[in-house]
Amino acid sequence: MSLTFSSVYPLKHARAHEICGNSALAFAAIAAGAAKGAVVWISESWKPTVNPEGLAPYCDPGRLLLTRADSQLTVLASAETALRSGAAGLVVAELSGAIGLTEGRRLQLAAEAGGTTALLLIPEGAGSNAAETRWRCSGTPAPASGPRQNGHDSTHWRWSLIKNKIGTLSEWIVRWDAASHRVIVVSEAGG
Template identity: 85%
Template sequence: MSLKFSSVFPLKHARAHEVCGDSALSFAAIAAGMAKGAVVWISEDWRPTVNPEGLAAYCDPGRLLLTRAGNQLTALASAETALRSGAAGLVVAELSGTVGLTEGRRLQLAAEAGRTTAILLIPEGAGSNAAETRWRSTCLPAQSAPSSGLAPEPRQNGHDSTHWRWSLIKNKIGTLSEWVVRWDAAAHRVIVVSEAGG
């Protein structure tokens, strides 16, 4: 039996979730747009800083609070503090390495205490067993794009025609599935699309 997309996204509130893949940032930006209140976005100093204006199609840039951390340990501590405070609707942390079981559990406890959701952007294979869910987000080449898949498809009828494959690869309730989706900026929601029909 396949899991309905609407039953897993938006993400389960007050839990820590993980996302990997080449489109993990897009996944987090969409989640930021669907979150209530401020969004704390944490990244390590060596990474490029996310440009809030670049996420405007997905979320209000004025709701983003950008935080820089010297290393992954500091990023995890910042995420834990932000989660526990309950001052934000979502905490996004861009991480460069493996998340240990202890760190993962601490984040889950902080998310529960602050009633705040976390998204950890992780490298492939770097997740924690404590994560509520783990997703792989990959960009699908547009059908009308050149064979290289590098050129983006233009907007049609005001909709971004970029499609992503969102694969639920870890789920504490045990059900795994995947969907092909696109973002509808006008409706401000994720649309599940037919993979065959685009």
Template identity: 40%
Template sequence: MADASTLAALRARIRSLDGSGARFGAVRASLGDAIDAHLPWGGLPRATLHEIGGSLASGLAAALAGRFLRAAGTLVWCADAALTARQGALYGPGLARFGIDPARLVLVRCRRAGEVLWAAHEALRSPAVACVVAEIEGLDLLAGRRLQLAAEAGGAAGLLLRFGRADATPSAAVTRWRAAPFLGDDPGARLWLLDLWRVKGGVPASWVVQWDEKTLSFAAAREPADRPAAQHRRAAG
């Protein structure tokens, strides 16, 4: 009969063996107690890739980038012209709501999707960079692996901001998120449903949260009585 501490020790051992733990460095970004406790790393690790999709993907990417910027370093945001024309260009006053200081942001506007991957690769390898956001429509496994290696070499967090259809094709990212509005009873609440649908070495889960612009962090939303939190948490898969 394994007790909790034995289980934790075994998990740590597995992580050190499959390399998904120590490899990503000690720096991690906090997403609030509830989410941090669920993630195998006790927070979102840097020096690796995270994939973000869903209709609120830009917002989640900005929020995570803002969290990674708590440490020193620069944020590099790479996008190609066609996607930017469709989605709208990043707006400084809006970025400020996610705690992103314009002096620490470098925007890279590429002509083609291939250039976005190249720019992200170069930026991930730079020791001056804390976080890289790459706006993409799709990513093959090989390109993802190259980015993953670059992130490990440079120590920056890579956020793949994915537009278009969500699909379950394999990805090099250690966590894959989907962010969408959560339609609760209070129409003015602006709740987000954060769906962690794939996590290496962990269990998928989802949370209803609210972005707090004052503390620049996610606050767990007080959910209506008829929809307990447990209902959003899915079985291990």
């Protein structure tokens, strides 16, 4: 089954969304590739920084603006400023702790004001009630047919929509198709 990125990945524009799980970085990289314009990626200085060249299969590293902050509070303030400015198509903020309702609401208001989408990479259970959606992303075993199937990479992810303000919850097993540069939903039968 082949679906477009937006049909599997329905992120509402100009809103703040949260992602947790061991494959959250891949989810954010794919979102960065789908975003229009520049992508601001903010993380705390004590954490390893994302390597733009490592994200090249999913997004153009030349569109990434990496920003380092000295604390989570500074990450949140920087994300709010970037969102409110409207200068980027996407703002990704890597957070190490919980987000309060006030901080989450401020990010929602900034995203709306600037017309920019926010992705907040959060630890499991550290989300805010203000988030539009929350996704849990994890790796999942590929079908037993070998490392490559029909010429495609075997990396599979389980994307679970665990919070959704405007719709139902669901989950998908997906893989990245580098040739078409899009997410493919893998059928339950594995083929």
